[in-house]
Amino acid sequence: MLDVIFLGTGGSMPTEGRNLPAIAVQCGGSVLLFDAGEDIQRQLGRAGIGVNNRLSVFITHMHADHVLGLPGLLLRFSLLGRTRPLAIYGPEGLIEYVRVNQQTIHLGTSFESVVYKIEKGPVFHSEHITVSAFEVDHRVVAFGYEIVYQRPTGTFLPDRALELDVPRGPLWRALASGEDVKLQDGRTVSPSDVTTAKPPGLKIVYSGDTRPCRALSEAATGADLLICEAMYTSEDSQMATERGHMTAAGAARIALESRAHMLALTHYSPRYGDGSPILAEARGIFPETVLARDLMRIELGNSEGPKVTSGE
Numbered sequence: 001m002l003d004v005i006f007l008g009t010g011g012s013m014p015t016e017g018r019n020l021p022a023i024a025v026q027c028g029g030s031v032l033l034f035d036a037g038e039d040i041q042r043q044l045g046r047a048g049i050g051v052n053n054r055l056s057v058f059i060t061h062m063h064a065d066h067v068l069g070l071p072g073l074l075l076r077f078s079l080l081g082r083t084r085p086l087a088i089y090g091p092e093g094l095i096e097y098v099r100v101n102q103q104t105i106h107l108g109t110s111f112e113s114v115v116y117k118i119e120k121g122p123v124f125h126s127e128h129i130t131v132s133a134f135e136v137d138h139r140v141v142a143f144g145y146e147i148v149y150q151r152p153t154g155t156f157l158p159d160r161a162l163e164l165d166v167p168r169g170p171l172w173r174a175l176a177s178g179e180d181v182k183l184q185d186g187r188t189v190s191p192s193d194v195t196t197a198k199p200p201g202l203k204i205v206y207s208g209d210t211r212p213c214r215a216l217s218e219a220a221t222g223a224d225l226l227i228c229e230a231m232y233t234s235e236d237s238q239m240a241t242e243r244g245h246m247t248a249a250g251a252a253r254i255a256l257e258s259r260a261h262m263l264a265l266t267h268y269s270p271r272y273g274d275g276s277p278i279l280a281e282a283r284g285i286f287p288e289t290v291l292a293r294d295l296m297r298i299e300l301g302n303s304e305g306p307k308v309t310s311g312e
């Protein structure tokens with residue numbers, strides 16, 4: 001099960017009720033954070049994400065609206081005594097940016113930060129999640145991210161385990177988490193003996209800031225959730241081209257062509273008020289579109305597909 005929480009949905013400038021871009025993807029006790037817009041530290045508190053979580057940060061590009069929150073995050077975590085190391089991934093320039101900002105924390109950070117310069121391709125792998133970067137088309141070097149979650153097994157079937165004389169307890173837990181177990185009589189039981197077939201993986205794609213581009217369309221193919229910037233409506237498409245951004249229609253066409261299940265639009269300009277014109281334009285092309293709001297949550301991993309669970 002994955003939970004996506006929009007911590008900031010603004011484009012360029014924070015406004016009342018809308019912070020700058022930041023998205024948290026929660027999976028069990030781990031949190032992946034995509035972009036770190038200004039004031040992300042308070043948004044993490046509001047979203048109930050703890051200080052000492054297993055956390056990795058992925059930055060799309062070095063424009064201020066996407067990185068201004070990082071120094072605040074480092075400071076907050078230090079003041080509150082974080083001890084777990086923090087991994088930060090992003091393009092060239094991020095290493096120096098973090099180094100300079102760390103120096104402003106006069107007592108030093110209470111935890112180790114490691115910053116990785118990324119290239120396109122896989123950048124992160126944990127037990128269940130792989131994050132890959134792809135290069136997009138913006139005014140500076142910029143990446144989008146593809147997040148794939150694969151459950152280790154299908155649903156655990158207690159009756160099958162009992163039939164095979166696997167004792168309840170730690171062996172059941174090991175099988176349910178994808179490990180083979182050895183019984184006292186020497187037999188080995190595999191997860192596939194006592195679970196349903198493994199469900200397909202879940203894919204989330206985040207565009208970062210970009211013009212429509214082939215790399216984004218390819219990454220978005222079959223995505224359960226495409227999170228795409230939609231800075232402008234088509235009326236302002238000239239501006240979108242000049243400034244390296246997307247229109248709502250452009251984002252919707254990518255979702256349609258790549259057969260994504262749901263499109264969540266974010267990073268929309270304050271000029272459109274509550275964003276209604278952005279949503280209307282996209283829905284005309286791709287009806288399964290939602291407009292992200294700060295602290296909105298989308299849950300993935302249910303049989304009925306991605307679902308907005310709060311904040312719409």
Ligand SMILES: [Zn+2]
Nearest residue numbers: 061063138209
């Ligand atoms: Zn940008």
Ligand SMILES: [Zn+2]
Nearest residue numbers: 012063065209
């Ligand atoms: Zn931006």
